[in-house]
Amino acid sequence: MIRPPALGEFEQVVLLAILRLGETAYGVTVRAEIVACTGRAPTPGALYTTLDRMEDKGLIQSHLGDSTPQRGGRAKRYVKVTKKGRYALIEAQRQYQSLLRGLDLLEGGTDA
């Protein structure tokens, strides 16, 4: 069985944001979704570099979409998670879950 590629934390965040957005995922909405869900605003450099790298690794796919006057007539690059990306994300989350099992971190709040 082929092992899925290992994912960094930010790659997982981006993949989850894309999955949450579905058909409407492109640079601006992905960034907004990350800000809304995590409170962290990634720099455009980090976001676009990660998107390009994940596309090169076959974790996401992109296609050009519509353009608007707001964008100076430039097309949007919509992205979606591939089967390989979904598999890698599931594996990464499974690893987190197995580490969390037996701990009451989420129930116990932030008390030490």
Added chain:
Amino acid sequence: MPSSRFAEWMLSRFIGRSRASTVVGDLLETTQRRGDLWFWTSVASVIVWPFWRKLFGYIAAFFLADYVSDVLSHSIHNVYATHQPTMNIAMLLGALEIVAKLLWMNSAYSLFRFGFKDHFAQLALALSGLATASVYFWWSRPVILPCLFALTLVIFLSVLTASRRAALLALTGAVGLGFVGWYAVVVGANVLHHHDRDASVLIYLVTSATDVVIVLIALTACSRMRRVFSPAQQLSPSLH
């Protein structure tokens, strides 16, 4: 509205025309809320982000090589005066000094670019230490013998697993190519020096450029060799 055409042209030099166009479109869409300053800092971050490790790796390698070069040359000069090596040992030490500098360059560059967990970086660092200790203490048997033992051990451990074997081959190739490049550049600079003895400014420029060219050759060899022998480990571990 910022000069988006210029931004797009600039970005397309780094990430390709199609991607540059969509990125500038995204930035323009957001700029209406955040302003021109945000637009230009974002353009800069998209350009710099993929390359910052490479850029800092080059800078660190250049300064470390310069520092090591000074320290080793000084040390060899002092040791020569007290221990007076034979011609053969002197030539061997001269070659080992260049190898040590090349190894330090590869260590600094690969640590920045690929991180400490990278096998190539670990191997380069271990061999840099051994080569430097050997140049310093070539006359002292209690130091040289453990160094030789450690070198044998490092090489033995490196051939045991495929990824470490690939790192060893890549590092050997990188140092070999770097050595040839170094020799060619130094010989070229000497030839120029002999032809143009009076043009001191030109000599100064050529000598300064020599250091930069040597670092560029050594690190290009490092990148190429890694790509040949360890294509699966091209991305930084922290970015996986």
